[in-house]
Amino acid sequence: MTFEISPGASGLDVACHLNVLLPDASPGDLPQALAAVAAAGYKRVVLPPVDPASVDAAGLRRLFADAGVAPITIAGGQSAGADVSSADAGERAAGAAILRSVLDLTVALGGDQMNGVPYGAFGPPGGPTDRAAVERAAHEVGAIADHAHERGVTMTFEVLNRYETSLVNTAAQAMEFIELSGSPHLWIHLDTFHMAIEEPDMVAAIRLALPRLGYLELGQSGRGKLSTGAVDIPAVVRSALDAGYEGRWGVEAFSRSVLSQSAADMLAIWRAPYNDGIHLAADAMRVIERGWAASTVGRRAKRLARAASG
Known part of the structure; x- marks a missing residue:
């Protein structure tokens, strides 16, 4: 008897970014989107950045609960006047306040994880980030991470490519950022899209970050389907699992046919690599399952399944 791999067979805890399917978290189309990703085997959905003050947290929480998936929020919003890396104490405090407001929203939604870019402004950097700014950002973000832990929320920070920040671009820099933060509760978010630009060896980067790796995001070189592109996603999944992740x-994934124009412009998404987000989400789960099936833990599970079936 053969062992059939189906979405969810691995039992991996996988989240789908809502922008794969929808431009925002408006309640009109959200129930159908949440139901679709739940049916594909996802356990969580990552919300795009939202203004906590304008969100109906209770209503949104009910929608997630009804679909049986958990929300992950994105914290960031750092800019001139509100930036945790700033030399100005008032600006740092304003930046930290933005992060705390997203933490409050996460708790109100019933979530237990907050991703994002909390350490500085998102966008083309004007130059290298000096050491003092990195240290200031790490201190502020570490304090928020400790507070989040007290409230039952895990905080991660995403490592971006050089075109989106000059503060943290590699797994090695992320590990140093955590050390500077002084927080035992701050975790790293790696993304294969960014790693493909910055890391000479993606698997080595994952292994380096492994002690503090809290979220491993899978994205293709062209921002489209995980089954097509320059990144060997099944190999990444297999290698990460074999490393003990x-x-x-x-x-x-991002497409101009799905995103709002402002979000597409901000993310430099000029094309439409896909049009059907539900199809992409299902395809992605199948790609992940293939990587799991090739891993040591996956092969062991298949052997046990065959033995149990006689």
């Missing part, structure tokens, strides 16, 4: 996973 037991954390959560994410799927991210």
Whole structure:
């Protein structure tokens, strides 16, 4: 008897970014989107950045609960005047306040994880980030991470490519950032899209970050389907599992046909690599399952399944 691999067979804890399917978290189309990703085997959905003050947290929480998936929020919003890396104490305090407001929203939604870019402004950097700014950002973010832990929320920070920040671009820099933060509760978010640009060896980067890796996001070179592109996603999944990674996973893809124009412009998404987000989410889960099936833990599970079936 053969062992059939189906979405969810691995039991991996995988989240799908909502922008794969929808431009925002408006309640009109959200129930159908949440139901679709739940049916594909996802356990969580990552919300795009939202203004906590304008969100109906109770209503949104009910929608997630009804679909049987958990929310992950994105914290960031750092800019001139509100930036935890700033030399100005008032600006740092304003930046930290933004992060705390997203933490409050996460708790109100019933979530237990907050991703994002909390350490500085998102966008083309004007130059290298000086050491003092990195240290200031790490201190502020570490304090928020400790507070989040007290409230039952895990905080991660995403490592971006050089075109989106100059503060943290590699797994090695992320590990140093955590050390500077002084927080035992701050975790790293790696993304294969960014790693493909910055890391000479993606698997080595995952291994380096493994002690503090809390979220491993899978994204393709062209921002489209995980089954097509320059990144060998099944190999990444297999290698991470074989290295001992037991954390959560994410799927991210962006298309100009799905995103709002402002979000597409901000992310430099000029094309439409896909039009059907539900199809992409299902395809991504199948790709992840293939990587799991090739891993040591996956092969062991298949042997046990065959033995149990006689």
